[in-house]
Amino acid sequence: MTRLLEIENVSITFGGLKAIDDLNFHVDEGEIVSVIGPNGAGKTTFFNTITGLVTPQIGDIKFEGQSLIGLDPNEITARGLARTFQNVRLFPQMTILENVMVAQHCRTNQRVIGPLFRTAAWKKEEAEIRERAEKVLGFFGHRLVGYRLEQPAFVLSYANRRRLEIARAMATQPKLLLLDEPVAGMNPKESEELTHLIGRLRSEWGFSIVMIEHDMGVVRDVSDRVVVLDHGVTIAQGSYEEVSTNPTVIEAYLGKAAAESEGGGSLDSAAHSGEGAH
Amino acid sequence: MTATAANTSDAMASAPGVRSATDVDWRRSANIGGILGITAVFIGLVGMAVGLDKRMLIDPVLSLGYLFVLAIPLIGGWIAAREITLEGMTAPIKGARDIVAGAVAGLVGGAVVAMFLVMLNAWDLQELLPNWSDALLDMYTFGQGVGVGIVLVLVVGLVLGAIGGAVHVIPAKPRRLLSIAVQWVISFAVLEAVIDDLLGGFGLQAVADVIYARRGGLLIIPGLIIGAIAAFVAHRFEGKGAELKTQYMELEPERKNQVSKQGLIIMVVLGIVLPIFLGKIVNELLSNVGLFILLALGLNVVIGRAGILDIGYVAFFAVGSYMMAFLTSPLAPWRESDGILSAVFGWLPVLNWFVALPIVVLTAAIVGVLIGTPVIRMRGDYLAIVTLGFGEIIRLLFLSDWLAPTFGGAQGIRSIPGVNLGFAEINGTDPRAVFYLVAIFVAIAIYVSSQLETSRLGRAWMAIREDESVAEAMGINTVTTKLFAFVVGAILASFSGAIFAAKVGSVFPNSFELLVSIIILVVVIVGGMGNIPGVMMGAVVLIGVLGGPSQPGLLQEFSEFKLLIYGALLVFMMLKKPEGLIPNAARNRELHQEEALQDAWLKGDKPGTTKDEVDDAGPAPSAADIDGSLGLGGATS
Ligand SMILES: Nc1ncnc2c1ncn2[C@@H]1O[C@H](COP(=O)(O)OP(=O)(O)O)[C@@H](O)[C@H]1O
Ligand SMILES: [Mg+2]
Numbered sequence: 001m002t003r004l005l006e007i008e009n010v011s012i013t014f015g016g017l018k019a020i021d022d023l024n025f026h027v028d029e030g031e032i033v034s035v036i037g038p039n040g041a042g043k044t045t046f047f048n049t050i051t052g053l054v055t056p057q058i059g060d061i062k063f064e065g066q067s068l069i070g071l072d073p074n075e076i077t078a079r080g081l082a083r084t085f086q087n088v089r090l091f092p093q094m095t096i097l098e099n100v101m102v103a104q105h106c107r108t109n110q111r112v113i114g115p116l117f118r119t120a121a122w123k124k125e126e127a128e129i130r131e132r133a134e135k136v137l138g139f140f141g142h143r144l145v146g147y148r149l150e151q152p153a154f155v156l157s158y159a160n161r162r163r164l165e166i167a168r169a170m171a172t173q174p175k176l177l178l179l180d181e182p183v184a185g186m187n188p189k190e191s192e193e194l195t196h197l198i199g200r201l202r203s204e205w206g207f208s209i210v211m212i213e214h215d216m217g218v219v220r221d222v223s224d225r226v227v228v229l230d231h232g233v234t235i236a237q238g239s240y241e242e243v244s245t246n247p248t249v250i251e252a253y254l255g256k257a258a259a260e261s262e263g264g265g266s267l268d269s270a271a272h273s274g275e276g277a278h
Numbered sequence: 279m280t281a282t283a284a285n286t287s288d289a290m291a292s293a294p295g296v297r298s299a300t301d302v303d304w305r306r307s308a309n310i311g312g313i314l315g316i317t318a319v320f321i322g323l324v325g326m327a328v329g330l331d332k333r334m335l336i337d338p339v340l341s342l343g344y345l346f347v348l349a350i351p352l353i354g355g356w357i358a359a360r361e362i363t364l365e366g367m368t369a370p371i372k373g374a375r376d377i378v379a380g381a382v383a384g385l386v387g388g389a390v391v392a393m394f395l396v397m398l399n400a401w402d403l404q405e406l407l408p409n410w411s412d413a414l415l416d417m418y419t420f421g422q423g424v425g426v427g428i429v430l431v432l433v434v435g436l437v438l439g440a441i442g443g444a445v446h447v448i449p450a451k452p453r454r455l456l457s458i459a460v461q462w463v464i465s466f467a468v469l470e471a472v473i474d475d476l477l478g479g480f481g482l483q484a485v486a487d488v489i490y491a492r493r494g495g496l497l498i499i500p501g502l503i504i505g506a507i508a509a510f511v512a513h514r515f516e517g518k519g520a521e522l523k524t525q526y527m528e529l530e531p532e533r534k535n536q537v538s539k540q541g542l543i544i545m546v547v548l549g550i551v552l553p554i555f556l557g558k559i560v561n562e563l564l565s566n567v568g569l570f571i572l573l574a575l576g577l578n579v580v581i582g583r584a585g586i587l588d589i590g591y592v593a594f595f596a597v598g599s600y601m602m603a604f605l606t607s608p609l610a611p612w613r614e615s616d617g618i619l620s621a622v623f624g625w626l627p628v629l630n631w632f633v634a635l636p637i638v639v640l641t642a643a644i645v646g647v648l649i650g651t652p653v654i655r656m657r658g659d660y661l662a663i664v665t666l667g668f669g670e671i672i673r674l675l676f677l678s679d680w681l682a683p684t685f686g687g688a689q690g691i692r693s694i695p696g697v698n699l700g701f702a703e704i705n706g707t708d709p710r711a712v713f714y715l716v717a718i719f720v721a722i723a724i725y726v727s728s729q730l731e732t733s734r735l736g737r738a739w740m741a742i743r744e745d746e747s748v749a750e751a752m753g754i755n756t757v758t759t760k761l762f763a764f765v766v767g768a769i770l771a772s773f774s775g776a777i778f779a780a781k782v783g784s785v786f787p788n789s790f791e792l793l794v795s796i797i798i799l800v801v802v803i804v805g806g807m808g809n810i811p812g813v814m815m816g817a818v819v820l821i822g823v824l825g826g827p828s829q830p831g832l833l834q835e836f837s838e839f840k841l842l843i844y845g846a847l848l849v850f851m852m853l854k855k856p857e858g859l860i861p862n863a864a865r866n867r868e869l870h871q872e873e874a875l876q877d878a879w880l881k882g883d884k885p886g887t888t889k890d891e892v893d894d895a896g897p898a899p900s901a902a903d904i905d906g907s908l909g910l911g912g913a914t915s
Contacts, residue, residue, distance in 0.1 A: 051751055077753035091744040094737070102737040106753030111762065115733035116726060126733070172753050 001028040003065070004176055004208050005050070005081075010059030012045055012232070019045040020056070021232035027176060032202055032209045034219045036243075037229035038253055043212045044086055046229065047178050051083050052076040063176070078106040080175035084165040084182060086212070092154035096144055096164060099153050100133040103171035136170045139197070139205075159190050166197075170205065177201060179211040183218055195221050216244070228252065299374035307358045307382040311439075314354035314383060315390020318347055318418075322394075325409040326839050328417055333835040334495030335467035341495075342835060343417065345464075351387050351435050355380030355442020372446045384439015388432040391418060395431065399424045451516075455509040462508035467496040468823075471832055472560050479555030549717060553710050562709040563822060565781065566829040568716030569774050570821040574801045574813045575723040576770030581799070582808030583731060584763035585743030586654070587662040589795050590669020593649065594642050594768040596790035598775020600676055601641045603691035603785045604684075605634040610691050615683035631697040631780055638776050639769050645672075646768030647761065654760045657746070669795055677787035690786035697780050706781045719773045720814075727810055730766065739763055743808075793827045793841075800844050804851050806858025815860050820844070 005027040012020040019042045027033055035043050048054040050061060052073040061068045068076050082103075091099050108129060114122025137144040140163045148156075153164060162182060169177055182198070183191035195218045201207050213219050219226060220240045227237040230252040236243050243249055321327050331343030340348075359376035363369045395418055403410040419427020420434075445453060466473060470490055477486040489500040496504075526537060553561055573595060580588045604610050608628045612619040629637075649668045653661055676685050685691065696705025697715060704711040730736045738759045741749040750756050779785050797820070805816020824840050825831030836843060851858065 053747065053751065072755075073747075073750045074753050074755045077751060082753075083751065085748070089745055089748045091741050091748070093744055094740055098737055098740070101734075102741045102749075102754070103752045105734065105738050106755075108734055110734050112730065112735065112766070115729040115735070118729075122733070129734070168752065 001030065003027075004029045004031075004063065005210075006062040007050070008060045008062070010049060010056045010061060012042075012049055012054055012056055018232050020049065023059070023229075023232065023234060025227065025234070027208055027210055029175075029208055030202065030206075031224050032198070032211065032222050034223035034226045034240075035210060035212045035229060036214070036216075036219060036226060037235075041229040042232040043229055044180060045232075047083055047180055047210075047212065050076075050178065051081060074106060077172050077174070080173075081178065082169035082172040082174035082176075083178035084162070084169050084180055086180040086184070088158075088161045088165050090153040090161055090165060090168070093152055095150050096137065096153055096156070097130070097133055097149040099164060099168050100136055100171045101129050103168045104129050104132060104173070107173050133171060136167045137164075139170070139200075140167060159186050162186065163194075170201070170207075174207060177207045177209045179209065179213075181212050181214060183213065183215050191215055191218060194218075198222050220244075297370065297373065297375045299378050301375050302379045302382065304382065307379045308386045310354050310358045311383040311386025311435075312390060314350050314387030314435075314439075315394070318350050318387065318391050319394045321346060321350075322414050322418060323407055323409050324839065324842060326842070328409065328411070328413045329838055330835050331417055333833070334491065334493065335464070336501050337491035337493070337495030337497055339498065340467075342833070347418070348434070348438060351384040351438035352442040354383050354387060355439035356445050357442075358383035358439070359443035359446050376443045376446045377440050378443070380443020381436050381440035384435040384437070384442065385432060386435075387439065388435025391435070392428040392431050395419060395424060395428055455512055458512040459505035459509040463496065463501050463505045466501070466504050469832065470494065470496070472556075475557040475560045476552075476555060479557060550714075553713050556710070558709055561713050563832060565709050565712040565716050566826055567817055567822045568713060568720050569778055569781075570798065570801060570826055571720050571814050571817040572716070572723055572774035572777075573771055573798045574805065574817050575720070575727055575810065576767040576774070577798050577802050578808065578810070578813045579727055579730070579739075579770070580763050580767035582802060582813070583727075583736060583743065584739040584760055585746075586760055586763060587658070588665045588764070588767070589662050589792075589799060590649075590665040590667065590672075591767065591771060591798055592790050592792070592794040593669045593672040594646065594771035595775045595778070595794065596672055596676060596787075597642050597645050597768075598638055598772030599779040599785045599789070600685060600691070600775075601638040601772070602631070602634055602776040602779040603694045605629045605637060606631055606780075607691050607694045609693040611682070611686040611689075612684045617683050619684055628695075631695070631776070635776055638772055642768045642772030642775075643765050646765040650761045650764035650768075654757055654764065666792070666795075669792060673787050673790045676790070688787065690784055692784040694779050694783050694785070696783075697777075704780065706783055712777070712781050716777055719777065723770050723773065724810060726766070726770070731810075735759065735762055789828065791827070797821075797827050797844065800848050804847055804859060806860045809858065809860060812858045812860035816858070819859070820847075 003026060005025075007023060007025040010020055010023045011018065023046070025046075035046065037043055045054060049056055050068070052068065052071055052075070055069070063076075063079055063081065066079075068079070071079070091102065094102065108125055110122045110125050113119065114125070134145065134149070137149070143160055144164055144167060153161065156164060162185070166177075166179065166182065169179075179198070183194050186194065198209065198211065198218075199222055202209060209222075211219075211223070223240060225237060226240050226243040228235050228243055228246075228249050235252055236246045236249045238246075327343045327347050329343065330346060331341045333342040334340075335342055335345055359372075359379045361370055395415065398410065398415045398418075415424070415427075418431065420430050422430060448456070466489070474486045474490060477483060489496060489504075491497055526534065529537065553564065556564070573591070576594070577588065577591050580586050580591065604612065605626075606629050613624075614620070649665075653664050653668065656664060675681055676690075677688060679687055681687070682689075696703040702711070704715050706712065731739075738749065738754045741752065741754060742756055742759060746756055778789075782789075801816040801820050802813055803816075804820060805814065806812025821829065821831060823832045824836050824843055825834070830837055831840075
């Protein structure tokens with residue numbers, strides 16, 4: 001398997017707080033990796049670092065063998081990384097279609113001349129953008145298509161906003177998809193469905209995926225590998241079974257005393273207690 | 279605050295049924311009355327009342343000044359009697375109570391004015407307040423002296439306030455007809471110059487003479503007839519407008535396009551034909567409006583689309599004007615000085631306007647890049663302040679002694695020829711020709727902005743306006759994308775500047791003050807940011823009616839108070855209607871259509887759709903749901 005993303009000894013400090021501490025991490029092509037950990041563990045900061053919103057003081061991030069350090073977020077997206085946000089950040093006044101069309105910006109190149117002179121190349125590109133947008137939206141069934149295409153994103157329900165955000169990330173045509181708590185706030189039925197879709201994102205669309213998730217059911221169902229962060233440090237990694245029985249992990253979630261008294265409770269319940277803040 | 283709260287609970291307790299006439303929130307009415315009185319005093323002291331008294335609206339009873347003053351208790355009474363019904367609550371039944379509420383507000387307002395009149399009569403503060411005058415006293419006492427005047431003011435306040443409150447009581451239909459009639463009469467009075475001009479152009483001067491008084495102002499009887507006709511027409515065709523609209527909405531997309539196209543053609547033909555019948559003054563007005571439409575469309579790309587708050591936009595207007603003057607004026611200072619410019623470019627002939635235009639546009643684009651590059655990396659307030667600085671720097675450069683050999687300093691550049699078409703020359707002496715020229719460029723600007731808006735670049739602008747960091751994370755190079763907006767804006771402003779130079783025949787630094795930027799900004803905001811028809815409407819209403827920074831509008835009497843009104847309008851719009859006069863129509867329509875569409879959807883018009891799949895749980899599900907699904911019921915926490 002080829003290495004897609006390689007993170008070496010990265011540290012991020014906010015003021016005095018070490019949000020990420022000497023982190024090593026990697027994703028191989030075709031992998032689905034889940035990142036779990038209690039609130040404030042540094043998971044979102046980890047995504048922000050990869051996507052260039054935060055620049056690490058130390059360490060290197062390599063994507064397909066090339067360093068991403070110093071690149072602007074848009075350049076990183078152009079390299080083939082795309083993300084969603086924990087607190088959904090759509091373009092609310094833009095239509096659903098526009099949200100997904102605009103995400104293809106770095107894969108297209110018509111600017112002023114094309115639209116002004118209605119050139120053939122421009123028409124072709126616009127048609128392709130629209131076609132791809134509809135295809136991506138169609139991945140979520142009929143929820144985001146039909147009459148919905150022309151509606152502003154703010155009319156969507158919470159779950160649909162999450163879906164649209166994934167669609168928008170898909171539209172940038174990434175190699176690696178970073179999903180920050182994709183099922184947060186969804187009901188069990190919806191999150192089960194999305195779990196299934198995440199699997200299809202790999203099998204049908206060929207994306208490798210890193211997913212931050214609190215819902216252990218989802219983590220169990222889709223991940224090849226689970227990485228546990230706490231206080232910016234990787235405290236464990238491996239398959240779901242390995243990680244979920246790891247005493248250090250349970251301790252991180254429940255605190256030392258609880259871990260001992262329960263004599264090794266399950267991670268399912270532990271992660272759930274750490275889930276507090278949606 | 280407490281008063282309002284108390285009122286709400288009262289209203290809730292006695293919501294259904296008719297309330298007694300004394301069931302009034304006295305304190306609120308009195309407060310509104312106080313504000314009314316202060317507003318009336320303010321309008322008097324800034325000189326608006328007396329200044330606008332000279333313009334007759336309805337001869338001989340109502341001047342523009344009196345309209346302003348008397349509208350205050352009317353509107354105030356209406357506000358005092360207004361109640362906001364929360365969704366899901368039954369609306370209170372309107373009745374005597376509302377008339378009382380309005381009357382109280384009007385009476386209190388009248389009392390404030392009466393006190394003011396006593397002071398006005400007793401003291402002489404003219405040195406302090408220039409408009410503290412007998413003329414004001416005379417006007418506010420209806421020419422009856424203080425004693426009778428005070429009583430009159432109280433009575434008028436009471437009656438107009440009551441009428442304002444009574445508006446709520448009149449059933450909807452007559453209210454609508456009355457309001458339409460009043461709107462038409464006032465429009466006929468305010469638009470006297472245009473209507474007179476238009477009637478004259480069609481050879482109907484006789485009609486104009488019958489409607490309007492010799493010294494200006496609509497005559498009473500024709501006014502009543504106009505009102506009656508308007509009300510009759512509104513009654514006759516009630517609901518027809520909405521019917522047509524739904525008919526249009528139900529058309530096939532292709533047919534819809536066709537109808538829109540036909541509408542557009544009619545507009546274009548009107549735009550070409552109408553000015554032929556209009557006189558000089560109205561054509562002049564239209565060409566000024568056109569120049570500002572161009573500027574507003576340009577700024578709309580920058581601020582409305584890309585969200586870059588540029589308050590030095592006049593810089594590009596200045597660059598366009600100066601560059602055109604520089605290239606086309608035979609008396610441009612640089613030709614006569616013996617500096618490097620004349621040595622190097624001395625061979626350059628005086629250019630024709632059309633030949634110079636590409637150079638002007640290119641220069642504006644380059645200046646756009648030069649100013650834009652450092653500015654665009656900033657955000658929000660910083661950006662606004664820096665653009666303001668650059669706007670002033672450009673003007674000061676043109677004014678400076680240093681560049682005086684090139685641009686003429688305070689003297690500016692004179693003798694700019696008009697636009698030479700070969701067979702004729704378009705210049706300021708023929709405003710109709712200028713209007714046609716402007717109209718062509720407005721059409722170009724509309725085409726350019728609408729094409730760009732719906733393309734890749736326009737979508738990227740919108741994304742940046744919505745959330746710049748997310749736009750960047752989604753792969754948009756925000757710096758170059760914003761720079762494109764800046765340059766497109768600069769080019770549209772330079773069109774306006776180029777025409778302005780040829781129209782006026784000379785350019786001076788003081789035509790490009792900060793005020794121009796601010797007025798364009800107000801036009802864009804009041805019209806409706808990010809929306810082409812809105813922005814155009816803003817220019818028509820503000821520049822056409824009130825006038826531009828140095829151009830008179832339809833209501834020339836306003837020129838003294840223009841900035842006051844601009845300011846008031848801006849504040850009002852920001853508070854009450856931030857989306858502008860014409861909000862983005864397409865988006866609104868989508869919102870209104872939503873319910874109908876969703877209903878159709880739920881009824882299963884789409885095969886294979888169950889309610890469950892459509893009906894996404896809105897907000898986060900309850901904790902119990904999650905627990906249940908994971909089989910963890912109460913294991914933790
Ligand atoms: N931009 C920032 N500035 C300062 N502190 C931050 C910033 N972003 C995150 N942090 C801090 O870093 C820690 C990790 O946060 P985060 O990555 O959001 O955690 P998680 O996503 O795992 O819940 C928290 O203590 C948070 O307060
Ligand atoms: Mg987080």
